Amino acid sequence: MSVSAITGLALLVLIAAAFYAGRARAVAVSGDKPVRLHSLPNYHGYFLAAWTAIPALAVVVIATIVERQLGMSAWTSAALTAVLSVLAGLAGLSLARRRINTGFRARNHVERLIDVVLLASSVIAILTTVGIVASLLFESLRFFEAIDWRIDRFLFGLHWSPQIAIRADQVGQSGAFGAVPLFAGTAMITLIAMIVAAPVGLFSAIYLSEYAGPTTRRIVKPLLEILAGIPTVVYGFFALLTIGPAIRGAAEWVGDLTGIVALQNAVTQSALSAGLVMGVMIIPFVSSLSDDVINAVPQSLRDGSYAMGATKSETVREVILPAALPGIVGALLLAVSRAVGETMIVVMAAGQGANLTGNPFESVTTITVQIVMLLTGDQEFDSPKTLSAFALGLVLFAFTLVLNVIALRVVQKYREKYD
Template sequence: MSVSLLLLCLSIVGASVFVLGRTRAAALSGGRSSAMHSRLGYYGAYAAIWATLPALALIAAWLWISPQVIDRLVVKSFPDEVKALPAAELNLSYGMVRSIAHGMRLLDDRQRAAVGDGTADLQLILAQKGVPLATRPTGYMIDAANSYNGMRHLSRVVMSAAAIALSLGCGIFGLRAIAPRFRARNRVEQVILGGLIVASSIAVLTTVGIVASMLSEAARFFGMVPAAEFFFGTVWDPRFAGAGSQASGTFGLVPLLAGTLYIGLVAMLVAVPIGLFAAIYMAEYASARLRSVAKPMLEVLAGIPTIVYGFFALVTVGPFLRDLSADLNGLVTGNYASFIEAQSVLTAGFVMGVMLIPYVSSLSDDIITAVPRSLRDGSLGLGATRSETVKRVLLPAALPGIVGALLMTASRAIGETMIVVLAAGVAARMQLDPFEPMTTVTVKIVNQLTGDLEFTSPQTLVAFALGITLFCLTLCLNVYALYIVRRYREQYE
């Protein structure tokens, strides 16, 4: 039985036990709900939890332990001369066995019989099934593959039987525990609380794991390249080393960090005025009907994939700015050479700013509408116009929250990759001309990890140093933004 079908069976058992538990509780209550400690649904939920959670735990443990046991048993069945091979060759042989086993499961009975009789070429048949083999399989590999499939099938059958039996047994136990004064609600809420704790722990542990993996690899990089050379270097030239080459290159962070901040600044110069003015209009001037239509349409921009924005910049915005600059240059000087490159800081910053407009608009709109109504009414009651109220009352009151929203938006701009790859180029250099290409930290992370590479050289390990630097930068922005927002909430709520 497949895992998905087994989970479906457990769901059916759990639903059935829920109905039986609720029915049993209703029968014990005698029609008076006050006779029971908890609502009837809690008793059904308690029984359903017993019918599903232990079985799910058994399935998870089985799926984790069973493959390891099968792997060891299959390797033990290899001939002695194969088991004496080095670990790399032994792993390669076992990989062949697993590929053969996977391909054998795709064959029908006639093809399996032909392979067993030796009248069919197993390598050719598996290639036709989409399972190519590097070499022709030997006899012990085919026997090991058949043994692997047999143990795998037996493991699934035993797991399914054990899980269903455990589900039924625990379900009966949960049903028998139902009594008028049984605290079913407390037990169910304890399980829910445990699930919430597990979910939050997974999120925290995932973050810790990501940071720890980045720090460990970054430490290896700084063991090869001095930290001062990385953080204060002004030249980025990694020079990927070829086979047998000892070239280490130059890893200067400053050009990449300058490009990241420069493009982010241009994006914020585009997004902040448009997004903030749109938020003011939606919050204070637009009618309810217009707001219900315009606000969702504006926020659709946030759902567009960034690769689409990159194509838009590469195909439309970049050529438009290049041709426009050529026409302007021709009108002024008679020389129709363009002074704006198709891939430039301006192109990437403009398109990224368009992408960030809904972030600024939505966050600012929520903050402005959260300002107490009494401040608006007091200003209007004293004779101020709506525009004066916005300028002298609402914006000063909402300013801390708006600043926090802008900082969070800036961290989103700093972490953008695809728009910069397609619209700003990959040239790592320091310059102030917004019409020339530059690159960012995220682009170089992609470049350093592209291809079939091993994480043993500074050319690849530098990506982790760049990643942890970018992580610290965005983390500081987010922490500062949350600090400002919390101060705002404490002051005006």
């Protein structure tokens, strides 16, 4: 067992001991009549345990940070951390123990501590966002500095080949960071995915909520949910193994028959295969969001339409869809944001060539694929090649954020309308 494990165990034992010590002490000061205490004996126990744990853990955290700077041997630093943290725990324990008496408001102290812990937990969500924004911005600025602040060339350049920049004599000189092929590839795959997912998702939602009987619903809905639960890497493999070769085969066959060169040159890793499989992945997302939205349309509108002698499809097209439109638009925006940020399917199935092409049978690359390409494998962290991944990340984050904010607003407004 390592020193750190022993330290951890020792601290746990100490904290538990502090709890029992606090409880015993409280019972003792009350003269074995706990009713005379302001707070239950357990709270005195919690109080003491907290005052033991906090200093001890603080020491551990400080020691972990400091030891990196000092460069001590691993064993010495671990042993030192162990001794210091136990000492700090004991100090906290003995100081806090003196405060225990019959009138001591242990519960209020403990509850205040709980409040602080709860608030601190909530703040982590904000810290995460701050961390994302700060790290993306900081590294992106370093990237922009490395390309001499030619942000325009990054955003509007037509040529992407970051590999050039890794040569030492060319650092920061290369004009090969034009991200337009990436944006175009992302847009094409997203478009293909939405062409699949939007109608299929929407029509299945309509069928399930307006046409299907309870039995069909009970069977089909969980099956669609399975589609949503499959990891994206599995979809990627599916595209690589089944859909890619199938599309290529079909395209070559049609190409040979018709003599269309674009089809004859179809490749296995194509925008179409990645987009199609991504569309399948997004179907349950669109259908469950649309289902919620369609079900939120009040029954009275349906009744009104049926009472006029409308058929089901007329009711859906003329009344339900117009009523649900804002919600459906919101759902589709969320789906787009998901498609844009999806990584594994495109990494595995879309290829890597930064082609600026409108041909879905060719391989294209996307923002997420390039982030993965740039950051896997060995590379020093200061080259513009590596930093450009963060600039791409920033673009991705900003784009999806704007989409999400708009989508959530739209859906929110819609909900309020029928609540």
